[in-house]
Amino acid sequence: MRRDRSLRIIHRTVTVDGLRQRVAKALTANGHTPDDNELEKFETWLIRRMWNEYQTELMDQRILARNELNKVNLKFPNGRQGTPYKHTVHVDPTVFKCTGTSGLSDTGLGLVRDAQGNLTLSGTPKQAGDIEVTFYFTYPGWSEGQKYLERQIHIAFNTDPDSLWQNIPVPEGIDYPKEDTDMKYVSVSVWSDIPGGKDIVAASRRGRSHAHEGSPRDDDFVVSYLNGDEWYVLAVADGAGSAKYSREGSRIACREVETWVRLLLSEAGSDFTEAVTNYNNQPTQENAVRVGKLLYNTIVKAAWEASKAIKTESDNKAGAVVKDYSTTLLLAVCRKFDFGWFVATYWVGDGAIGLLMNDGTVKIMGEPDGGEYAGQTRFLTMPSVFSDRTRYRFTIVPDFKALVLMTDGVSDPWFETDANLQRSEKWGELMKSINDNVSLNERKPDCAAELLEWLGFRSRGNHDDRTIAILY
Amino acid sequence: MRRLPVYILIDTSGSMRGEPIEAVKVGLEAMVASLRQDPFALENAAISIITFDKDVKTVLPLTPLEDVQLPEITTPDAGPTHTGAALRMLCERVDSEVRLSTPERKGDWMPLLFLLTDGKPSDIQEYNRQTEEVKRRKFGAVVACAAGMKARTEPLKQLTNQVYMLDTLDSNGFKQFFKWVSDSIGVGNRSVGSTDDLTLPPPPEEVNIIV
Numbered sequence: 001m002r003r004d005r006s007l008r009i010i011h012r013t014v015t016v017d018g019l020r021q022r023v024a025k026a027l028t029a030n031g032h033t034p035d036d037n038e039l040e041k042f043e044t045w046l047i048r049r050m051w052n053e054y055q056t057e058l059m060d061q062r063i064l065a066r067n068e069l070n071k072v073n074l075k076f077p078n079g080r081q082g083t084p085y086k087h088t089v090h091v092d093p094t095v096f097k098c099t100g101t102s103g104l105s106d107t108g109l110g111l112v113r114d115a116q117g118n119l120t121l122s123g124t125p126k127q128a129g130d131i132e133v134t135f136y137f138t139y140p141g142w143s144e145g146q147k148y149l150e151r152q153i154h155i156a157f158n159t160d161p162d163s164l165w166q167n168i169p170v171p172e173g174i175d176y177p178k179e180d181t182d183m184k185y186v187s188v189s190v191w192s193d194i195p196g197g198k199d200i201v202a203a204s205r206r207g208r209s210h211a212h213e214g215s216p217r218d219d220d221f222v223v224s225y226l227n228g229d230e231w232y233v234l235a236v237a238d239g240a241g242s243a244k245y246s247r248e249g250s251r252i253a254c255r256e257v258e259t260w261v262r263l264l265l266s267e268a269g270s271d272f273t274e275a276v277t278n279y280n281n282q283p284t285q286e287n288a289v290r291v292g293k294l295l296y297n298t299i300v301k302a303a304w305e306a307s308k309a310i311k312t313e314s315d316n317k318a319g320a321v322v323k324d325y326s327t328t329l330l331l332a333v334c335r336k337f338d339f340g341w342f343v344a345t346y347w348v349g350d351g352a353i354g355l356l357m358n359d360g361t362v363k364i365m366g367e368p369d370g371g372e373y374a375g376q377t378r379f380l381t382m383p384s385v386f387s388d389r390t391r392y393r394f395t396i397v398p399d400f401k402a403l404v405l406m407t408d409g410v411s412d413p414w415f416e417t418d419a420n421l422q423r424s425e426k427w428g429e430l431m432k433s434i435n436d437n438v439s440l441n442e443r444k445p446d447c448a449a450e451l452l453e454w455l456g457f458r459s460r461g462n463h464d465d466r467t468i469a470i471l472y
Numbered sequence: 473m474r475r476l477p478v479y480i481l482i483d484t485s486g487s488m489r490g491e492p493i494e495a496v497k498v499g500l501e502a503m504v505a506s507l508r509q510d511p512f513a514l515e516n517a518a519i520s521i522i523t524f525d526k527d528v529k530t531v532l533p534l535t536p537l538e539d540v541q542l543p544e545i546t547t548p549d550a551g552p553t554h555t556g557a558a559l560r561m562l563c564e565r566v567d568s569e570v571r572l573s574t575p576e577r578k579g580d581w582m583p584l585l586f587l588l589t590d591g592k593p594s595d596i597q598e599y600n601r602q603t604e605e606v607k608r609r610k611f612g613a614v615v616a617c618a619a620g621m622k623a624r625t626e627p628l629k630q631l632t633n634q635v636y637m638l639d640t641l642d643s644n645g646f647k648q649f650f651k652w653v654s655d656s657i658g659v660g661n662r663s664v665g666s667t668d669d670l671t672l673p674p675p676p677e678e679v680n681i682i683v
Contacts, residue, residue, distance in 0.1 A: 078539050156540070
């Protein structure tokens with residue numbers, strides 16, 4: 001270093017002396033011979049002036065460089081606390097050479113630079129929150145001793161959302177209390193006389209979104225089998241999250257629809273059997289219409305009675321309107337005949353009813369009611385749903401693997417779109433996950449608890465109440 | 473993935489320069505920080521910020537909350553407040569960014585709109601036209617906040633019946649306002665199944681409700 005500086009001084013002296021001689025020569029040629037004093041004054045004046053200009057130019061260079069540097073893409077995405085983070089940006093090292101950073105200590109992150117100008121921030125963020133990192137750069141025209149240029153960036157490290165969910169108990173003493181979970185196993189195959197009889201397993205649990213704010217479960221279900229008339233009845237209902245008594249709406253919907261459908265089916269009795277048998281023998285339009293009429297007077301009427309029961313409840317409740325009890329309702333009735341299984345459904349709202357066949361195909365027993373936006377659907381409590389005559393469906397199949405009813409808390413994470421609902425491979429994935437966790441084949445009441453446990457699966461953005469009922 | 477789109481329109485006209493805009497920035501930062509502690513918001517909310525003075529700028533296009541890095545917000549020295557032009561920009565962005573349900577795709581939640589101004593629209597004709605356009609689009613909630621003594625509430629009432637007033641343009645007031653915005657975002661997420669306007673949480677005490 002020392003040698004370097006002395007060399008530079010000598011060099012400047014020589015140059016300046018050369019300059020002084022040249023100035024003297026030029027002036028003499030013009031008829032003025034300057035003395036040493038004049039020459040020295042001139043030289044001082046010249047150096048000061050040029051030095052100032054030089055400094056200004058350096059400053060301008062720095063400003064230009066800073067403007068350029070501010071245009072360089074130095075964007076680091078946000079990350080997540082506890083999850084390894086790595087991101088590289090490239091800054092041309094022939095223009096801006098990074099000399100280091102500040103603001104990274106104790107963050108769990110470090111900077112790695114290479115000769116090609118790659119700047120990599122990597123490590124595992126220790127804490128959630130924002131960090132401010134300053135990068136230092138040299139720039140064209142920069143020389144030792146001058147300040148570096150700086151660029152500040154902000155990176156946010158998010159908390160893992162899974163760790164933010166709280167499980168707050170429902171406050172005591174609320175209207176219409178409801179257990180956070182419910183489950184039921186209906187054993188038929190072991191006890192009944194029906195060859196190839198089927199069992200029902202059902203479970204329902206409060207969603208994380210409800211647990212997080214200490215609100216009760218709004219879903220409900222009912223599943224039953226009656227030995228006398230051999231009808232299976234399954235219903236699931238999803239009370240609207242925005243309606244204050246929807247948990248009671250879904251409860252009434254399930255209980256009432258079950259009571260009424262059993263009553264009406266037993267009243268229809270032999271008429272029903274005859275109509276279904278005729279249709280099976282001769283699947284003509286006329287025979288189909290007869291079954292349809294009977295269905296209208298049984299399952300649709302039962303749904304209508306359920307909606308009336310909700311209306312009555314809201315009338316009797318001070319300060320309540322029927323909208324406060326908004327709920328969806330998915331109903332299925334099923335019975336084995338000599339020639340096969342008769343399955344009929346009634347469907348208001350979102351969720352899904354699928355009939356899974358032994359060959360892996362699936363029949364979707366209706367259409368979910370969706371809107372343009374997420375969360376828009378239709379409810380049993382809307383009078384207009386009963387002017388809609390396409391809400392009920394029936395089919396006769398030799399046999400099937402499973403009849404599955406679920407609220408949107410289950411169908412959203414597994415199917416997401418209406419189009420996917422039609423895809424048998426999506427149903428295959430759902431049933432595989434259930435079979436991996438629930439020992440359905442053992443046909444034991446324990447299956448209900450296993451199904452309830454399975455309902456706790458994680459799915460980002462899907463934290464609604466979940467209810468599923470399976471006849472298999 | 474269903475998103476909850478949240479549009480925040482901020483008046484950056486000359487009168488906001490200095491302390492008011494700094495207070496807004498502090499409020500925005502606090503809002504984002506608090507939303508990041510809400511698991512609903514963290515998984516679903518997407519935020520867009522549009523500023524308006526004589527120019528309208530989308531300083532933050534609709535971005536998932538997780539990825540949000542707050543942009544620079546600048547104010548000119550003086551000039552008009554083009555609230556109408558801002559609403560036009562808003563409608564364009566909503567049309568192109570907010571996803572509706574199709575058989576193959578799950579739609580977003582209904583978007584929320586928060587508008588903050590300290591004056592009145594200078595482009596009143598455009599403003600009148602655009603308030604109709606906004607109404608034609610289905611927002612889950614539209615909340616307008618008139619901040620400071622010079623803010624006019626009448627034009628805002630044309631846009632929404634949820635107009636609130638902040639007496640002062642200080643950071644405490646804005647913080648309360650944005651706290652309320654973030655509370656509403658939580659509610660918006662949870663309002664499953666409804667086709668109606670969502671029920672907003674009660675406004676903070678610093679905010680006066682205009683009837």
